[in-house]
Every structure is written in C-alpha cells, then in structure tokens.
Amino acid sequence: MSAVPNEPVLLRRDDGRIAILTLNRPHAMNALSGELIDALQAEFDRLAKDRAIRCVILEAKGRAFSTGHDLREVAARKDYTFHHDLLTRCSAMMLSIQRLPQPVIAKVHAMATAAGCQLVAACDLAVASSEATFATSGITNGLFCGTPSVPVGRNVGKKRALDMLLTGQFIDATTALRDGLVSRLASPDKLDEATMALATQIADQPPQQIASGKAMFHRHMEMSIEQAYALATEFMAGALQSEDAQAGIDAFVNKRPKPEWKGK
Structure with a gap:
C-alpha cells in the first residue's frame, strides 16, 4: 500500500535538543514498507552525525503505532531475494537505533504488532499509553516472527518471548511494563507530556x-x-x-x- 500522495512516510521535527520522528502511514496502520524502512534508516544516519540532538522520540500517526511489515508489499513478490533484501534492510535499521549516540524513546499510543513490536523493543526506552497493546502476531498469519524475536527476547526473556511468539496473543500495556517491553506507562492524555519530560531529562545530562x-x-x-x-x-x-x-x-x-x- 503506497503513501498518501505528496505525504512523506516519515516526518521529523526538532524541539530544541530533541528530534521527533513520526511514522506517517496512518492509512496503512504505519506498516513498515520498504520505503518507510529506508526513510528511517536515512534519518538515523543523519542523526548519528547530529551533535545538536541529544535524544530522539519515535512516534506514529493514526490508529496504530505500527502493525509490522506491509504484508501487501510482501505478498506482491514471491522470490527469496526480494524478501531477504527487505528483511536485511529492516534489521540494519533496527540495529541503527542501538548504535545511535542518542537514546531513542518509542512513544507508543496504540497497538504495536510483529515488526512494529520489534521496533518498540529495539528502542532504548519506551513510554506507552495505558491503552496500547503489543503482539508478535505473525504466527496467526502462518509466519513465526523471527526477526522480532531478537529484540523482544532480549527485552522480556525467553519464556515470556516464546509465549508471545508461539501464540500471537496480545498483551496489554501493564503486562508490557511488567515484562520489560516498555519502561514507563502514561494515561493517553498524558502520553505526550510524559514522553517529552523523559526526553528532556535525558537531553539535560552530559x-x-x-x-x-x-x-x-x-x-x-x-x-x-x-x-x-x-x-x-x-x-x-x-x-x-x-x-x-x-x-x-x-x-x-x-x-x-x-x-x-x-x-x-
């Protein structure tokens, strides 16, 4: 599914020393298309050299934080080379978050599934709305979430990760906090404030x-x-x-x- 005409799939705005990246495919539930993966990679490459930015917030527009890979794009091609290239680019983008000098905070307002859940787990910190939900739900579509299992397993531990991966069941925000997938919770009306407060506190440090x-x-x-x-x-x-x-x-x-x- 393509982006809305003339609308970039990723937005950036800076608030002082904090960069805010916004996933901007609300019509596609912010699915991680190849275009969006590449846009995130390009922005992370720029941020790696930007010493004026001290912290990064990753947020999303619409009804979902991200529902993972764009399955329409995936289904349009059947060949291994295309799928391997797409997943390789996605994994490299996720690793770029860890390698950035700036801490990256996921601001999760709604559902994050499959590679969208992976994106949350790949961030250094995550502030979630109390209404957000999380799942590694590929298995319900016949596909074990292999690449999401890498950061999710490192966040929540083996048994909790496998519970999510083998069932595809959703967990709520309170469970995500308990298990270590997110670091803080906020009520929906306080999510912006809580995330910015955390980013500002980090930006104030050496x-x-x-x-x-x-x-x-x-x-x-x-x-x-x-x-x-x-x-x-x-x-x-x-x-x-x-x-x-x-x-x-x-x-x-x-x-x-x-x-x-x-x-x-």
Whole structure:
C-alpha cells in the first residue's frame, strides 16, 4: 500500500535538543514498507552525525503505532531475494537505533504488532499509553516472527518471548511494563507530556557520557558477567577522568550548582 500522495512516510521535527520522528502511514496502520524502512534508516544516519540532538522520540500517526511489515508489499513478490533484501534492510535499521549516540524513546499510543513490536523493543526506552497493546502476531498469519524475536527476547526473556511468539496473543500495556517491553506507562492524555519530560531529562545530562554509556551498556549486555564487569570497570575509570564527571562530582561534594556540561 503506497503513501498518501505528496505525504512523506516519515516526518521529523526538532524541539530544541530533541528530534521527533513520526511514522506517517496512518492509512496503512504505519506498516513498515520498504520505503518507510529506508526513510528511517536515512534519518538515523543523519542523526548519528547530529551533535545538536541529544535524544530522539519515535512516534506514529493514526490508529496504530505500527502493525509490522506491509504484508501487501510482501505478498506482491514471491522470490527469496526480494524478501531477504527487505528483511536485511529492516534489521540494519533496527540495529541503527542501538548504535545511535542518542537514546531513542518509542512513544507508543496504540497497538504495536510483529515488526512494529520489534521496533518498540529495539528502542532504548519506551513510554506507552495505558491503552496500547503489543503482539508478535505473525504466527496467526502462518509466519513465526523471527526477526522480532531478537529484540523482544532480549527485552522480556525467553519464556515470556516464546509465549508471545508461539501464540500471537496480545498483551496489554501493564503486562508490557511488567515484562520489560516498555519502561514507563502514561494515561493517553498524558502520553505526550510524559514522553517529552523523559526526553528532556535525558537531553539535560552530559551528552558524551550518555553516548558512551549507551554504547557500553549494549555491549556488556551481550557478554558474560565477568566480561561485562571488566568492560564497565574500564569505562567508569576512564569516565572519572572526564571534565564533566570531575565538575559534576565537585559540584555535588561542595554543594554547588550543577555545572554546564562540556563533553560533546
């Protein structure tokens, strides 16, 4: 299903140091078409070089956050090469979120299913409306959600992930919070405010520490606990030498106002 004529499939607006990306295929429930995947990738590539932006919010227009891959597009082609290329581009886009220096917050106002649920899980943080729902529902269409299983399993753990993957059943926002798929809940009328408050709090922190700390966290989560402690020890010992850390600790110890962060 194509986009509305003259309407880009992805919108961006900046609010100070916060970039807000909006999935703009409401007529298609924000299904991740190849065009939308490529637009997200291009924007993430730009953001990776944009030091003025400290945090990214990913939101969507319409009745769904995203219902996953565009099955009309998928069904239009039967060949392996086309499907493999589409999924490869999607996986690369999801990995770009983890590799961005800025934290990415999913603002989930409504349902997120299949690769849409994957997109939520791939973000560093997620603020969900209390009315949002989540599912890895490919199995109900005859297809196990293989690529969504990668970040979802890392968010919620093996048994909860397999419960979702093998049944395709929806979970509500409270369950998503309990299981670790989202990090915060808000009432629908407070979702914008709560998400922006979280993004602003992150944007106010020292940017170099946020960027390097995010990268370190994602690295150590894939390591053994011994390797993780070694990496984190090296990271913190180096971080303590930074101008921002020394100024911040000095301000705390001597009860001075928080300094202006220097790190870029």
